[in-house]
Amino acid sequence: MLKKNDAQGHSVHPATASLHAGFRSDPTTKAVCVPIYQNTAYELDGDLSKIADIYNVKEDGYTYTRIINPTTRALETRFAAVDNAADCLAVASGQAATFIALANLCSGQPGDNIVAAPFLYGNTWNLLHNTFRRFGIETRTAANSEPAEFEKHVDDRTICLFGECVSNPILDPLPVRSLAEIGRKRGIPVVVDNTTTPLVCRPSNLGAAMATYSATKYICGHGTTLGGLISDYGSFPFQQYPDRFPLFSAPDEAHGGILWHQAVQEVNDLGKSAALLKARMTWLRDTGPCASPFNSFQLLQGLETLHLRMRQHCENAEIVADMLNNHPKVVRVTHPSHFTGRKRELADDLFDKRYGYGAMLMFEVKDAASGRALIENVEMIYHVSNVGDARTLITHPVSTTHTTVPREKRMAAGINDGTIRLCVGLEHADDIIRDLERALSAVN
DSSP, X not given: OBOSBOTTOXXXXXXXXXXXXXXXXXXXXXXXXXXXXXXXXXXXXXXHHHHHHHHTTSSOOOOBTTTOOHHHHHHHXXXXXXXXXXXXXXXXXXXXXXXXXXXXXXXXXXXXEEEEOSOOOHHHHHIIIIIHHHTTOEEEEOSSSOHHHHHTTOOXXXXXXXXXXXXXXXXXXXXXXXXXXXXXXXXXXXXXXXXXXXXXBOHHHHTOSEEEEETTTTTTOSSOOOOEEEEEOSOOOGGGOTTTOGGGTSOBGGGTXXXXXHHHHHOSTTTTOHHHHHIIIIIIHHHOOBOOHHHHHHHHHHHHTHHHHHHHHHHHHHHHHHHHHTOTTOOEEEOGGGOOHHHHHHHHHHBOTTTOSOSEEEEEOSSHHHHHHHHHTOSSSEEOSOOOOSSOEEEOGGGTTTTTSOHHXXXXXXXXXXXXXXXXXXXXXXXXXXXXXXXXXXXO
């Protein structure tokens, strides 16, 4: 098994880790690719006291696929190496990843709150402001993405600062490094959603405690497979803040009075993150959004080429953004490569320039009718509301994802009548441009 560092202590490049980490070969057949262990349960043979230790989190082992599965565990270990994380937990979708990552931090007592960025993916916004509210977890929204606006809402029951590294769809950059400084000062972890910029943005280098991913998007890369991933970077000392995070330092009744900071020291494979060990053995066990073994296999295939695809996605996006910026029927283009001033400083801090500035961009035509005409006249590009596919995807939010949102709220969130979201794929840039120019020619 390849670790994050090789035998000589050299850091393993993500391109290497994506092919080798977490699995060398099947011990029985010597098959090189990770097998699909498409089963639910595992034979409990041998010493019953040893089996009891597995259930009591005193020893590694497989019990039930809702909690742990060999194929899924290979994905978790491999992505942890790619993402420079202590460990990783795979779940059924990106929404499940966000839910479990945040719910896992709650104390179980009234008063817990999350301070969130103002621009969030719509379903994340609903999770935080409606579903979590019904559980007694309040979400407070910063007025803008300035760190001081986050800190205004912090109190002694704040369980995390949360936002998307680059918001979907308006591409607002999150000041992760500055938020992490506030978090260190106040004893609060920063949790980020890095779905749209895996590898392009490295949360571990910016001070984030944890990151969530909809692996359905770029990690899969081909629009075929649902999945979610939670990375714990091992940088936040939950046990040092028992008043804020009592379940990380006091006995947890959800698992027989276990002390998670002690349990993580008794296991080997699962002994790299107390936070994710707790999430696996309580939230994943009790709510059940486990990753399918077959989906985990599919995500492993996508992960192998992630570093290649993200470079090409980003390169194509910059070329397309430049073309649109010079087109007479385009009112405005939003892409991090075109940012100036403070936003450009943030983008340069967030993004690894060896990859680029991300694959998503927004542009505007003059009105809703122009937006609809554009969408109706693309031929090669797919009109799809998903993101992160190998193919270029386009959508007019006013006619699709934001059609039920009141106009004033939609425009306050940066979605105007003629806003178009474009997720640039892996086709040749000339063909993407040719299709967009054809569609723009139909706009009055």
